[in-house]
Amino acid sequence: MTHEEPLDLGATGLSAAEEERIRREHDLDRPEVFDRRNDVDRRARTRANLLPEEQGTGSADPEAQAREVLRDSDVRTEIPESAPDTVAERRESGT
Numbered sequence: 001m002t003h004e005e006p007l008d009l010g011a012t013g014l015s016a017a018e019e020e021r022i023r024r025e026h027d028l029d030r031p032e033v034f035d036r037r038n039d040v041d042r043r044a045r046t047r048a049n050l051l052p053e054e055q056g057t058g059s060a061d062p063e064a065q066a067r068e069v070l071r072d073s074d075v076r077t078e079i080p081e082s083a084p085d086t087v088a089e090r091r092e093s094g095t
Helices: 016-025 031-037 040-047 062-078
Strands: none
Touching: 031 040, 031 062, 040 062
16 A cells, blocks of 8 residues: 655644755655655554454554554654654753
8 A cells, every 4th residue: 555645744843944854864755665664564464453452443444544653653753853742851960
């Protein structure tokens, strides 16, 4: 299954130039390349088996759902600034 639309970074504090650089560097405008590099198709087939707690709710397309979750996770892992609210804050000790 191919995904042709550019991958979404979500709301970020990045400048337009920085976002463009990141999109090129991580193939976000070429999802088929991003998916191939991250082995999304194989991982989605594995993850498409619903967990017991998910089976009650079900899914119209478990594989497509798994693929989107994996893509989002991969983008956040490769580009931490794509999710500024989830970036671990580093603080120096005050003592």
